[in-house]
Amino acid sequence: MKKLIIHGGRRLKGEVTIGGAKNSTVALIPASILADTPVKFDSVPQILDVNNLQIILQSMNVTSEFAHGELSIDPTQIEEAELPSTAIKSLRASYYFMGSLLGRFHRATVTFPGGDNIGPRPIDQHVKGFVALGAEVEYDEDTVRISAPNGLHGTRIFLDMVSVGATINIILAAVRAEGQTILENAAKEPEIIDLATFLNNMGAKIRGAGTDTIRIDGVDKLEAHNTHTIIPDRIEAGTYLAMAAAQGDGVLVKNVIPEHLDAYIAKMEEAGVSLQINEDSIFVPRTDTLKPIKIKTAPFPGFATDLQQPITPMLTKASGESIIQETIYPERTRHIPELRKFGMDIESLTHGLIAIRPSSDFHGSTVAAAEIRAGASLMIAALMADGITTVKNADHILRGYDRLVWKVTNLNGDIQIIEED
Incomplete structure (x- = not known):
């Protein structure tokens, strides 16, 4: 297995092109x-x-x-x-x-x-x-x-x-x-x-x-x-949109079919992210404060279960408590105890309910990716946090994200892959 080493706190900027789905x-x-x-x-x-x-x-x-x-x-x-x-x-x-x-x-x-x-x-x-x-x-x-x-x-x-x-x-x-x-x-x-x-x-x-x-x-x-x-990957696109809103200084996400992300885009805009939507790209401006929102995952064209984890770190910037209701896979909460290691105030409530409360001053940690999208949420949290984060079991993330290190590095992120001992 591999692990990611991420030096957090750097503002992300530039453009990223989404791969095939x-x-x-x-x-x-x-x-x-x-x-x-x-x-x-x-x-x-x-x-x-x-x-x-x-x-x-x-x-x-x-x-x-x-x-x-x-x-x-x-x-x-x-x-x-x-x-x-x-x-x-x-x-x-x-x-x-x-x-x-x-x-x-x-x-x-x-x-x-x-x-x-x-x-x-x-x-x-x-x-x-x-x-x-x-x-x-x-x-x-x-x-x-x-x-x-x-x-x-x-x-x-x-x-x-x-x-x-x-x-x-x-x-x-x-x-x-x-x-x-x-x-x-x-x-x-x-x-x-x-x-x-x-x-x-x-x-x-x-x-x-x-x-x-x-x-x-x-x-x-x-x-x-x-x-x-192959059509563009809407889950990869949604991940970079959340990453850009959480830690970006202006990021252009290219090769996107916005209609495939209607429910997700609606929630990001409801949270206060001023997305600039073009025919096949979306620009995410710097976003310093957000409003709390409620999300309920659902089959397409609803809010995708694969995007509830990547958006979670972003919601810690909101001015109040956000709630996610995971209806597809209620047990999809293994990212929560790992995110808490960064200092994020996130809690798993009753079956499938997740509460995300305002928090800041995140610090690097050693965490483990339990699956693809949980790993994506940990990577975003690590980019937001000060200090160094080690994400173990990174093979899970690499199963689902095209040329991940190269793309994040091109956005000014400090990220590398090394083999675990």
Whole structure:
């Protein structure tokens, strides 16, 4: 594992360009094995999750090359193989290989995925969709085995709860099924639209992505003819917006789709951040005082659960108590005791409620990142604090943030990565 060493207290200024969306990338790479031709992506973020997904591809004789934000994948010689459990357990999105392998081979054997520990995230809705399409599912200790000996057949599926993962996995399985699949109560995230765009450009017939009803007419083949450009990462963008409001002297955040951040932007402006919103960029002026606000996380287009942690340190600058209600993952509070080590007055109340009170004179500390977004909040706090901070388990942060050290350094931050002893 790596750790970040951050010398805090420096004002941030300049501009930062947001990379491709992590949550799109980790679905698009598994989707690539459905293609009958090589595929190419650009605006691919340089993150550890991409490296781990390449390891999984290699285990199936799928070659890939990644350099300068461009990723080429050739699945034409794909072979069924046992997927490497270490790579599978390193990121939760590895479960998208369930849907893509089921769509390609009508069977899949996948170790239960890993990823961030942010509370229960069951795969029952994924399994429900696979079974409805005609698959049989068996569990063997920490492995799930899925097979459809009679093939996959389109049907109507209603998700019991809105789930991004289940929506994506069912699309991946249904895109090469026989007949039409109608997926209701589907998630609406921009990353789902990005996936559907990629598949449709290869010949898939997916309608309604971005709404709660998605129709998928199965096709026999998928062929890539153009490079797919991944959408900007709205979570990375939101993280830098909060960082700039908390410790900036004027920061321009580039390569942003503001519409993907409507709920987040509304809350930042309600808190008193005078954002200057352009077509594909947002300027954050120096912000010295803020107003307290109340935030309730919700599925898209609501306030993203992945942004409640990065915005938390910023809210310590408010003139009164701010409240965050985490409704998606109520146990996503592991950043709070770590933030308190900086001197921040933050408290976890009843189930999923977080109180952030006015505080200042933060000091560097030694903290540990429990997961990606918790780590991002610790990094922002460290930049706000006087003195030196060590953020342990920094690999968690590097899983989700493109060229993090280079970008923060270019904003005048003093940050470096070193290997832990």
